[in-house]
Amino acid sequence: MSKEYETVIGLEVHVELATKTKIFCSCSTAFGGAPNTHTCPVCTGMPGSLPVLNKQVVEYAIAVGLATNCTITKNGKFDRKNYFYPDNPQNYQISQLYLPICRNGKVEIETEQGKKAIGIHEIHMEEDAGKLVHDEWGDCSLVDFNRSGVPLIEIVSEPDMRSADEVIAYLEKLRLIIQYLGASDCKLNEGSMRADVNLSVREVGATEFGTRTEMKNLNSFKAIARAIEAERERQIDLLESGEEVIQETRRWDDTKEYSYAMRSKEDAQDYRYFPDPDLVPIIISDEWLEEIKSRQPELRDEKMARYAKEYELPEYDISVITSSKHMADIFEKTVEICHSAKKVSNWLMVETMRLLKEHDMEAEDIKFSPENLAKLVALTDAKAINSTVAKEVFEHVFEEDIDPEKYVEEHGLKTVNDEGALRSTIEKIVEANPQSVEDYRNGKKKAIGFLVGQTMKEMKGKADPGMVNQILTEILEK
Amino acid sequence: MANIISDETIEYVGILAKLELSDEEKEQAKKDMGSMLDYIDQLNELDTSAVEPMSHVFPVNNVFREDIVENGDERDAILKNAPEEKDGSFVVPKTVE
Numbered sequence: 001m002s003k004e005y006e007t008v009i010g011l012e013v014h015v016e017l018a019t020k021t022k023i024f025c026s027c028s029t030a031f032g033g034a035p036n037t038h039t040c041p042v043c044t045g046m047p048g049s050l051p052v053l054n055k056q057v058v059e060y061a062i063a064v065g066l067a068t069n070c071t072i073t074k075n076g077k078f079d080r081k082n083y084f085y086p087d088n089p090q091n092y093q094i095s096q097l098y099l100p101i102c103r104n105g106k107v108e109i110e111t112e113q114g115k116k117a118i119g120i121h122e123i124h125m126e127e128d129a130g131k132l133v134h135d136e137w138g139d140c141s142l143v144d145f146n147r148s149g150v151p152l153i154e155i156v157s158e159p160d161m162r163s164a165d166e167v168i169a170y171l172e173k174l175r176l177i178i179q180y181l182g183a184s185d186c187k188l189n190e191g192s193m194r195a196d197v198n199l200s201v202r203e204v205g206a207t208e209f210g211t212r213t214e215m216k217n218l219n220s221f222k223a224i225a226r227a228i229e230a231e232r233e234r235q236i237d238l239l240e241s242g243e244e245v246i247q248e249t250r251r252w253d254d255t256k257e258y259s260y261a262m263r264s265k266e267d268a269q270d271y272r273y274f275p276d277p278d279l280v281p282i283i284i285s286d287e288w289l290e291e292i293k294s295r296q297p298e299l300r301d302e303k304m305a306r307y308a309k310e311y312e313l314p315e316y317d318i319s320v321i322t323s324s325k326h327m328a329d330i331f332e333k334t335v336e337i338c339h340s341a342k343k344v345s346n347w348l349m350v351e352t353m354r355l356l357k358e359h360d361m362e363a364e365d366i367k368f369s370p371e372n373l374a375k376l377v378a379l380t381d382a383k384a385i386n387s388t389v390a391k392e393v394f395e396h397v398f399e400e401d402i403d404p405e406k407y408v409e410e411h412g413l414k415t416v417n418d419e420g421a422l423r424s425t426i427e428k429i430v431e432a433n434p435q436s437v438e439d440y441r442n443g444k445k446k447a448i449g450f451l452v453g454q455t456m457k458e459m460k461g462k463a464d465p466g467m468v469n470q471i472l473t474e475i476l477e478k
Numbered sequence: 479m480a481n482i483i484s485d486e487t488i489e490y491v492g493i494l495a496k497l498e499l500s501d502e503e504k505e506q507a508k509k510d511m512g513s514m515l516d517y518i519d520q521l522n523e524l525d526t527s528a529v530e531p532m533s534h535v536f537p538v539n540n541v542f543r544e545d546i547v548e549n550g551d552e553r554d555a556i557l558k559n560a561p562e563e564k565d566g567s568f569v570v571p572k573t574v575e
Binding site: 037040046049077085141272275 | 483494496518533534535536538539540541542544545546547548549551552553555557562564565567568569570571572573574
């Protein structure tokens with residue numbers, strides 16, 4: 001019988017903080033600027049430049065630490081991590097090794113196996129590196145330092161996870177906490193949240209950990225799940241065939257569903273950390289901590305409780321809407337305008353989720369405005385458009401944030417509420433389809449469906465189906 | 479001199495610092511590092527168990543900036559520091575992961 005193995009997983013999660021400026025200089029952190037347009041002597045590592053810490057970075061890091069039940073380090077400092085790479089202009093990264101700002105936290109996750117606490121070893125602040133673009137024609141690489149110095153927090157978990165499900169649940173939990181705090185938008189596909197997976201396997205019942213590998217380049221939850229499965233299999237295969245797992249960093253290629261070694265322990269870096277003499281110690285007083293605590297925005301659990309009370313929505317609706325801070329914001333603003341919580345919830349829960357999936361987008365990517373969604377709800381409330389037309393209009397709201405009132409007007413999509421006109425159309429349809437009428441009168445009530453369809457077709461979809469049904473029944477029952 | 483630096487150590491430190499040292503320079507560096515470590519040993523003779531570790535030489539803490547963008551586009555000035563530039567970027571030897 002083959003042995004049974006257990007997977008042991010710990011995560012290092014990097015999160016780009018939502019500050020306006022970089023961690024040590026007042027350059028913009030805006031994403032997507034032309035190369036090197038957000039740079040200065042500090043973030044390009046020029047000799048003699050002096051880094052000065054962005055206070056907001058410290059406050060975001062503390063806020064995340066408090067929300068993940070960490071102990072905040074009252075006396076902190078920064079250290080230099082020394083290594084040579086062209087995206088790192090100082091030849092060191094300013095980070096925190098000895099006194100990370102947050103330690104010993106935990107978050108609770110929930111999977112099909114139930115609830116479980118995942119320990120957080122530490123959270124530290126550091127600066128991001130620049131971006132390397134490889135010149136396809138020339139024999140060189142190009143460096144863009146716009147990202148150099150963008151503030152990051154690195155959240156290091158304990159090796160408490162045992163499956164891909166737990167890893168995803170943990171990441172979702174972190175993402176929601178951080179998004180609700182407003183500390184980052186946490187987009188995996190844009191790299192504002194990046195997860196490195198440390199994984200080892202051991203026989204069930206073993207007390208020692210196996211040799212672990214670190215997996216990088218995981219850009220989606222799906223990629224993470226696939227990489228975990230593949231790495232578990234790879235390590236078990238090695239052990240089963242009597243070989244050893246080598247401690248190394250591996251890079252995941254999601255299109256090939258395969259990972260390869262980037263660097264092994266033999267050329268492991270010796271980072272020679274030491275305190276950065278350019279930066280002075282950070283002393284966090286009780287008053288400062290209290291102030292940050294008092295400013296903490298409503299987190300998801302509190303929001304869920306409030307939605308149940310204030311909007312009387314079903315639990316399922318609440319969990320879908322609050323699964324993204326951005327979606328919850330849209331919900332609240334829309335309801336504020338149109339006052340129909342359940343209807344707004346339905347648009348978000350059903351059509352929005354469907355379109356997000358269809359376009360392979362995340363809830364954070366929703367572009368439409370609460371004003372336009374509210375207008376659409378108002379149009380349906382007033383029965384100005386029927387539900388089929390509303391769905392069609394909503395697709396345009398979702399994709400281009402169009403004004404539904406104008407759109408309906410311009411495309412002549414208003415429901416025809418003129419009963420006389422509708423009645424005469426129906427009379428024509430009834431006359432033209434004697435077979436269906438006879439079927440109906442002979443007890444085949446389903447035949448009415450065909451007549452409704454024909455009427456809607458004649459009316460180009462702009463009739464109120466309820467009204468069509470009513471008039472048709474009236475005529476047929478005569 | 480109590481501390482003897484081996485050839486391997488000098489070689490390793492040279493690699494980490496990306497320095498190519500001549501044989502004479504290596505010998506000199508071995509001597510310098512040895513005497514530095516001797517000095518540290520001398521400091522270690524002091525009893526510092528009751529002293530808080532110092533992380534900075536100045537009695538200053540909490541020097542912060544507010545989160546306000548002040549720097550504009552200084553690309554042209556910044557790129558003057560580049561030995562070579564292309565498409566608004568610094569050119570470096572090809573890096574392959």
